[in-house]
Amino acid sequence: MPSTSESCVKFNEPLMHQSCILGYHKIEVAPASARFVGLYVGRRSFCQQLKQLATVDATCLDLRSITAGEKGFVLTFDDAFQSVFVNALPELRVYGYRAITFVVAGKVGGRNDWDVAAGCVPAPLMNEAELKEWIKAGHEIGGHTMTHPWLSHLKMSEARREIVDCKRSLEDRFGVRLKHFCYPFGDYNKEIRDMVEEAGYETACTTAEGSIGHTEDLFALPRKMIYSRRYHHWIGQIIQKLGTSGQFRAGHLDPNQ
Numbered sequence: 001m002p003s004t005s006e007s008c009v010k011f012n013e014p015l016m017h018q019s020c021i022l023g024y025h026k027i028e029v030a031p032a033s034a035r036f037v038g039l040y041v042g043r044r045s046f047c048q049q050l051k052q053l054a055t056v057d058a059t060c061l062d063l064r065s066i067t068a069g070e071k072g073f074v075l076t077f078d079d080a081f082q083s084v085f086v087n088a089l090p091e092l093r094v095y096g097y098r099a100i101t102f103v104v105a106g107k108v109g110g111r112n113d114w115d116v117a118a119g120c121v122p123a124p125l126m127n128e129a130e131l132k133e134w135i136k137a138g139h140e141i142g143g144h145t146m147t148h149p150w151l152s153h154l155k156m157s158e159a160r161r162e163i164v165d166c167k168r169s170l171e172d173r174f175g176v177r178l179k180h181f182c183y184p185f186g187d188y189n190k191e192i193r194d195m196v197e198e199a200g201y202e203t204a205c206t207t208a209e210g211s212i213g214h215t216e217d218l219f220a221l222p223r224k225m226i227y228s229r230r231y232h233h234w235i236g237q238i239i240q241k242l243g244t245s246g247q248f249r250a251g252h253l254d255p256n257q
């Protein structure tokens, strides 16, 4: 297994001052029966990643700041899984990092039925009290539709309802303004993108891989999706590129620390 420093050199990209949106799903160790193991990041790995981000002096931002050109990273959690509340929230508190979770408005306190339909293990989603505590702790919630459909497969009127009702529903329920949206399954097209903008959101995240540049469409933001099996080399490289300390410090990337 090559060291992270070797992999990083091989990639031959600028090491410093990149900005990116990190995308997570569940923060827990994958159960043996899990179909998509990559959607799980264990709490220990997650904690190591936060520690590394702190070590390289990367700046934790919100989506508004990063799209305005500030350098750093944004922590996003798709679907508002309960494991994020249980395992990520305490770690975020330790590092003083703020995050956003994209909530499926019609499934608050329910489970990931859209994944179960694809053969995944059922997993609980945050309930209303947990989401209120999440917000009270300084974190944001964003829109992720009412039922987590493939939006481009729906009639236009149904897709619009999923996008608009999600915003209204979560704003009414939690008393916050929903500024950010995330496309379920990363599925969107020009019409869906425009609907999200017309609904009053300020940005929308995709699952397209990429860093944040200067000419980004605010409604087609790329992310770095963090999958557990990628951790040892890939996340370490990303974190190094986010650093502001001006040094490449491979010694901090030991995944066993």
Ligand SMILES: [Zn+2]
Binding pocket: 078, 079, 144, 148, 183, 184, 185
């Ligand atoms: Zn999702």
